[in-house]
Amino acid sequence: MGVQILADLYGVDPDAISEAERLFPIIEGAVKEGKLTKISSDYYQFxxxxxxxxxxxxxxxxxxHTWPEHGLVTLDIYTCGDPKSAEVAFAYILDRLKPTAVDTKRLKRGVSIKEEVKAIKPQHLLVP
Structure with missing residues (x-):
């Protein structure tokens, strides 16, 4: 059903990740570059x-989420569509933030879904 990229970006310039207004064009650019469909966005400045x-x-x-004092950005990109879109968005962010090290996990989501399998409610959830 999709791919989820979880990444910890280390060694990122603290000035680049200290302010939401500096991250806004990078994140929004990643969405556009990945040809993803934005519904809305929200940014918070600590x-x-x-x-x-x-x-x-x-x-x-x-x-x-950023921790400038540690040069750390944690990132979560989840798309249920073409996995290449998530990879393109991820590469865009890496290119802009230039971490010195990256710890990445890629998860395939919904791999066990089969059309013939129907969800069965556990017995304790059935209403008489």
Whole structure:
């Protein structure tokens, strides 16, 4: 049903990730570059520094959190569509933030769904 990229970006320039307004064009650019469908977005500025943000996508979401004092960005890109879109968005962010190290996990989501399988409610949830 989709792919989810979870990544920790280390060694990122603290100035690049201290303010939401500096991250906004990078995250929004990643959405456009990946040809993802933006529904809405919200960014939050921590004081004195650091930011979080999320972009709600028709395909799912892209979110991040920053710790400038550690040069760390945690990133979550989940798309239920062409997996290449998530990879393109991820590459775009890496190219802009230039981390010195990246720890990445890729999850395939919904791989066990089969049309002939029907959900069965557990017995304790059935209403008489």
């Amino acid at each position: 004081q004195p520094k650091g930011a979080s943000g999320i972009v709600l996508l028709a395909e799912s979401h892209l979110s991040f």
